[in-house]
Amino acid sequence: MTAERLSCDVAVVGAGPAGLAAASAAATAGASVICLDAFGQPGGQYAMQPTQAGSAFAETSAVLSGQDAAQQAAAAGAKILCGAEVFWGAPVPGGFCLSVNRQGSALAVEARAVVVAAGAMERPLPFPGWTLPGVIGAGAAQRMLKTGSGALPMTGSTVLAGSGPFLLAVAQSFARAGQPLDHFVEMQRPSLTGLTGLFMRHPDRVFEAMRLGRDLRGTGATRHFGHIVTRAIGRDRVEAVEIAPLDGSGRPDMSRTTRIERVGTLAVGYGFQPVIDLTTALGAAHDFDAALGGWHCRADDDGATTIPNLWAAGETLGIGGAAPAQLSGRIAGGAAAAALGFPADDTAEPRKRVRRARAFAAGLAALFPMPRHLPLELPDDELICRCEDIRAGDIATAIAEGAHESFAVKTWTRAGMGPCQGRICGAGVAAALARAGIPSETASYNRAHLPLRPVPLPLVRDAMEAQNQMETRA
Amino acid sequence: MRGSGRRHPRGSAARIGRCDVTLPERAEVIVVGGGIVGLAAALALAEAGAAPLLLEARSFGGAVTGGSLAAIGTHMHGLEEYAVMDEACALWRDLAARTGNPFEYNPQGQIGFLLDADGVEAGERWVADERALGADCRLVTPAELAEIEPNLTGPILGATFAPDTATVNPFLAARTVLSLARAAGASARDHAPVADLLVEAGRVAGVRMENGTEIRAEHVVLASGPWTQDVSARVGIDLPLVPRQAQCLATLRQRPGTIRRIVSAVESGGGVDSGYTQIQQAGSGQILFNTVVGLIETPEGARDRINEVPSGFVLTSIDTLSLLFPSLAGVPLLRSWVRFEAVSPDARFLAGRLPRDGLWICAGDNGSGYCRALMLGRFLAGEITGQPALAPALRAEARALYDPDRFGRAA
Amino acid sequence: MTMIEIEIDGASVVCREGLPLTEVLMSGAPSWRRSPKLGAPRGMFCGMGLCFECAVEVDGTWARACLERTRAGMRVRTGEGDI
Ligand SMILES: Cc1cc2nc3c(=O)[nH]c(=O)nc-3n(C[C@H](O)[C@H](O)[C@H](O)COP(=O)(O)OP(=O)(O)OC[C@H]3O[C@@H](n4cnc5c(N)ncnc54)[C@H](O)[C@@H]3O)c2cc1C
Ligand SMILES: Cc1cc2nc3c(=O)[nH]c(=O)nc-3n(C[C@H](O)[C@H](O)[C@H](O)COP(=O)(O)OP(=O)(O)OC[C@H]3O[C@@H](n4cnc5c(N)ncnc54)[C@H](O)[C@@H]3O)c2cc1C
Ligand code: FES
Numbered sequence: 001m002t003a004e005r006l007s008c009d010v011a012v013v014g015a016g017p018a019g020l021a022a023a024s025a026a027a028t029a030g031a032s033v034i035c036l037d038a039f040g041q042p043g044g045q046y047a048m049q050p051t052q053a054g055s056a057f058a059e060t061s062a063v064l065s066g067q068d069a070a071q072q073a074a075a076a077g078a079k080i081l082c083g084a085e086v087f088w089g090a091p092v093p094g095g096f097c098l099s100v101n102r103q104g105s106a107l108a109v110e111a112r113a114v115v116v117a118a119g120a121m122e123r124p125l126p127f128p129g130w131t132l133p134g135v136i137g138a139g140a141a142q143r144m145l146k147t148g149s150g151a152l153p154m155t156g157s158t159v160l161a162g163s164g165p166f167l168l169a170v171a172q173s174f175a176r177a178g179q180p181l182d183h184f185v186e187m188q189r190p191s192l193t194g195l196t197g198l199f200m201r202h203p204d205r206v207f208e209a210m211r212l213g214r215d216l217r218g219t220g221a222t223r224h225f226g227h228i229v230t231r232a233i234g235r236d237r238v239e240a241v242e243i244a245p246l247d248g249s250g251r252p253d254m255s256r257t258t259r260i261e262r263v264g265t266l267a268v269g270y271g272f273q274p275v276i277d278l279t280t281a282l283g284a285a286h287d288f289d290a291a292l293g294g295w296h297c298r299a300d301d302d303g304a305t306t307i308p309n310l311w312a313a314g315e316t317l318g319i320g321g322a323a324p325a326q327l328s329g330r331i332a333g334g335a336a337a338a339a340l341g342f343p344a345d346d347t348a349e350p351r352k353r354v355r356r357a358r359a360f361a362a363g364l365a366a367l368f369p370m371p372r373h374l375p376l377e378l379p380d381d382e383l384i385c386r387c388e389d390i391r392a393g394d395i396a397t398a399i400a401e402g403a404h405e406s407f408a409v410k411t412w413t414r415a416g417m418g419p420c421q422g423r424i425c426g427a428g429v430a431a432a433l434a435r436a437g438i439p440s441e442t443a444s445y446n447r448a449h450l451p452l453r454p455v456p457l458p459l460v461r462d463a464m465e466a467q468n469q470m471e472t473r474a
Numbered sequence: 475m476r477g478s479g480r481r482h483p484r485g486s487a488a489r490i491g492r493c494d495v496t497l498p499e500r501a502e503v504i505v506v507g508g509g510i511v512g513l514a515a516a517l518a519l520a521e522a523g524a525a526p527l528l529l530e531a532r533s534f535g536g537a538v539t540g541g542s543l544a545a546i547g548t549h550m551h552g553l554e555e556y557a558v559m560d561e562a563c564a565l566w567r568d569l570a571a572r573t574g575n576p577f578e579y580n581p582q583g584q585i586g587f588l589l590d591a592d593g594v595e596a597g598e599r600w601v602a603d604e605r606a607l608g609a610d611c612r613l614v615t616p617a618e619l620a621e622i623e624p625n626l627t628g629p630i631l632g633a634t635f636a637p638d639t640a641t642v643n644p645f646l647a648a649r650t651v652l653s654l655a656r657a658a659g660a661s662a663r664d665h666a667p668v669a670d671l672l673v674e675a676g677r678v679a680g681v682r683m684e685n686g687t688e689i690r691a692e693h694v695v696l697a698s699g700p701w702t703q704d705v706s707a708r709v710g711i712d713l714p715l716v717p718r719q720a721q722c723l724a725t726l727r728q729r730p731g732t733i734r735r736i737v738s739a740v741e742s743g744g745g746v747d748s749g750y751t752q753i754q755q756a757g758s759g760q761i762l763f764n765t766v767v768g769l770i771e772t773p774e775g776a777r778d779r780i781n782e783v784p785s786g787f788v789l790t791s792i793d794t795l796s797l798l799f800p801s802l803a804g805v806p807l808l809r810s811w812v813r814f815e816a817v818s819p820d821a822r823f824l825a826g827r828l829p830r831d832g833l834w835i836c837a838g839d840n841g842s843g844y845c846r847a848l849m850l851g852r853f854l855a856g857e858i859t860g861q862p863a864l865a866p867a868l869r870a871e872a873r874a875l876y877d878p879d880r881f882g883r884a885a
Numbered sequence: 886m887t888m889i890e891i892e893i894d895g896a897s898v899v900c901r902e903g904l905p906l907t908e909v910l911m912s913g914a915p916s917w918r919r920s921p922k923l924g925a926p927r928g929m930f931c932g933m934g935l936c937f938e939c940a941v942e943v944d945g946t947w948a949r950a951c952l953e954r955t956r957a958g959m960r961v962r963t964g965e966g967d968i
Binding site: 411418447450461471 | 649785802
């Protein structure tokens with residue numbers, strides 16, 4: 001077999017708000033554009049498209065905005081390929097070669113410039129019982145509501161827990177789907193003065209916020225602010241959930257726990273982290289900023305990374321929500337095309353708006369500060385690495401014996417060597433290192449290597465053959 | 475336990491690299507490099523009572539040591555080294571027995587597959603030569619092979635089989651050697667890069683760290699892998715070592731027993747352009763495999779970059795795996811990595827005294843330093859402390875084989 | 886909505902077309918895999934293709950159930966220990 005080949009001026013990785021905006025901008029400038037996304041439909045996380053006719057989400061503004069963005073990009077001439085997961089990127093003479101798993105066959109895309117708009121993923125924090133089946137990411141619950149039949153498949157009551165504004169968005173999805181939500185557990189108690197201050201500065205967001213609050217109440221969920229889940233309990237699946245209020249020091253008060261019985265689904269989300277596999281693999285510089293979700297790709301105002309002709313947009317640059325993602329995509333897509341000699345767009349307006357949108361996101365994030373340390377002690381036998389079954393105690397011992405960065409913890413314990421390659425356990429390992437006095441900034445991250453995500457050998461082979469030909473072509 | 479911290483209580487607190495560590499002001503012996511070779515040297519020195527201080531620029535065992543397939547065997551290493559290799563392998567076996575085997579020592583055996591008539595002829599010669607030295611190895615027919623390695627169903631004409639070749643888990647073996655060395659009196663610091671050597675009256679008298687801290691020592695051992703000459707060059711010693719890029723691929727976990735032995739071939743005699751194939755299943759279930767044909771250039775500035783596997787290497791490695799193990803042709807690839815080995819002109823280590831008093835070397839692994847590490851550590855500790863830990867005959871052989879001066883003095 | 890038939894571990898299952906495969910699997914039980922060392926039950930976790938906890942075989946190829954959509958005739962094998 002040989003890989004299918006395509007070439008273009010600008011390849012955009014990710015068809016979320018940022019990627020679609022980048023594709024539109026670059027195509028409008030006259031560049032040939034291919035936009036690739038692993039999911040079955042364009043839209044990314046924010047504008048995720050329903051699969052079922054008559055879905056309660058069919059007419060939401062987010063879904064419609066995704067359709068619009070995709071139509072706009074296509075009308076400008078961009079080619080959008082879904083079900084196309086980029087599993088490798090390499091520099092080749094004159095640009096880059098992206099290796100793509102396109103629904104089981106290999107595709108090699110040769111591009112003069114690449115815009116990475118790979119978005120964000122959940123930043124899972126381990127807690128006792130978090131590996132029990134039925135404990136899922138808050139984003140996973142939302143995805144199921146939005147792209148599935150609209151009902152969660154598990155019997156039993158549903159608990160939504162974690163921290164941050166996204167939790168409210170998920171609650172809103174429950175309300176929209178008409179799916180019962182029984183408990184809502186938010187770690188923070190955002191201060192009223194903080195909230196007032198933020199919305200005085202951004203009055204245009206007040207309506208959105210009020211809707212979120214109304215929809216949360218509309219789910220009928222019992223609301224537990226200032227609480228965290230201290231344990232998921234069950235044998236082969238989650239059956240009950242224990243929660244506790246946080247005391248003044250931010251630790252759960254274990255003398256005041258409450259047990260929620262007959263739980264079928266516990267959806268947990270403590271915020272997001274940028275998806276940086278492709279940008280790290282291509283060797284771009286990354287920085288750590290807890291307020292932006294941790295390690296994120298470094299870029300200038302145009303989205304230029306430290307690698308020539310490699311651009312980044314959206315949440316790959318740091319967590320900030322759909323509005324700045326879309327604007328930064330527009331800027332980076334235009335700049336990528338301009339750098340190749342296509343006419344440049346006037347970006348003064350989007351630049352102004354992106355600053356404002358980022359300021360709002362930062363203000364909101366400050367109201368839900370991300371816990372740097374795990375808020376609760378993990379027992380030694382609790383797993384931190386799900387892929388390889390590595391326990392908190394194993395990791396603590398390795399750190400004590402001389403594993404003083406994420407990479408070293410990985411080699412000595414295997415935490416991060418399984419299929420997820422550290423995406424899921426990374427936050428737990430970083431917390432363990434932080435606890436031992438090694439901050440995330442110095443603990444570093446595990447850089448991605450071929451393949452970014454597991455791919456059957458024949459596809460890797462075909463894609464590498466294409467890459468090899470591009471590398472050696474006269 | 476005699477930690478050098480206790481022997482030298484006046485330490486200077488210094489922030490080195492990423493961790494706050496206290497560095498002693500002096501040590502009897504400093505080992506520069508915390509790969510398996512440096513760790514093994516530290517262990518042997520500590521056991522000889524020398525309380526060494528090991529300084530590793532990044533994480534212990536994180537360089538080529540952590541990218542190793544870590545096969546431990548005498549097979550296919552050429553004949554001159556057979557006796558010392560036999561000792562090297564025995565030391566790993568004994569260490570596993572002595573420690574309760576926390577590093578997955580697994581004497582699984584090694585198959586050398588033979589694809590054509592030339593290969594068969596070479597294999598026959600090899601087996602005859604090795605058997606003459608007393609090695610346990612033989613030729614096996616494809617029918618026998620079906621029992622020894624059931625999934626090796628590719629078009630091979632025959633194979634050599636060395637039943638006693640083993641593997642260790644490269645991370646856990648390094649970790650074990652480190653903790654044994656510490657228990658025996660060594661101290662070790664990670665994220666502690668050495669920048670320079672201190673010279674006094676023509677003699678190497680210690681090291682200067684990247685942050686400027688000076689540590690004095692009677693002896694300094696360079697076990698810094700492919701970049702050893704960067705340090706030796708500070709005192710004008712140019713070593714005949716060239717970095718060679720080595721790389722590997724790993725699949726997602728497969729059922730235990732999918733591949734039972736080390737499956738390998740050596741396609742040329744060694745040096746920077748040596749070709750080889752090595753395929754094995756790790757304790758984790760992952761299939762680790764690599765096939766190199768001919769020279770893979772070491773990129774400019776390789777040391778300071780995280781390098782990626784070359785596309786051509788990936789192609790040939792997948793083709794070879796699929797040819798030999800057709801049932802694995804569709805499994806998913808999980809991971810790849812690149813490391814650098816130190817190649818010497820005759821494919822043997824440089825171990826012993828350098829032409830500067832107080833300075834020693836143990837580098838030049840030529841892609842099979844895991845196997846030799848414990849033996850070399852003992853040899854070197856014996857040379858430095860004067861308390862030999864190898865039998866006199868082996869010691870004499872090692873001196874001749876690994877003499878750093880054997881290519882002529884390049885000072 | 887179109888109803889289709891798919892095969893899960895040899896048994897025929899009727900479901901809607903285009904659903905996330907995880908929804909169909911979870912309506913049976915929340916787990917269909919075992920973890921490598923402890924043999925603990927596992928199922929969907931991240932729901933977006935990055936944790937690999939939902940792995941299955943679809944028509945003979947390793948796949949993430951959360952990224953698969955149901956389509957007529959698809960053959961799904963779940964792993965008790967080997968996927
Ligand atoms: C689970 C989750 C749920 C969210 N829900 C909401 C919500 O309800 N409301 C809200 O306002 N915000 C939500 N967000 C925040 C959301 O990330 C932003 O609002 C917005 O979607 C960011 O846009 P983006 O274009 O940067 O990234 P995304 O929208 O995440 O788009 C990135 C896209 O890149 C694709 N991609 C990544 N890597 C590759 C690759 N290697 N190959 C091919 N494709 C790839 C992904 O499939 C994805 O479609 C959510 C985030 C997450 C992680
Ligand atoms: C894919 C692969 C397969 C292999 N298979 C086998 C096999 O089957 N059997 C076998 O025996 N061998 C095998 N090897 C080779 C084996 O791994 C190496 O020979 C061995 O690990 C060499 O160890 P080392 O300590 O010399 O080198 P390294 O591990 O490179 O250690 C040198 C250390 O020195 C440190 N350092 C360098 N400069 C400084 C400085 N200035 N200050 C402080 N520290 C410094 C480095 O950071 C590094 O950690 C394989 C290698 C690879 C890549
Ligand atoms: S649930 Fe995480 S990859 Fe499918």
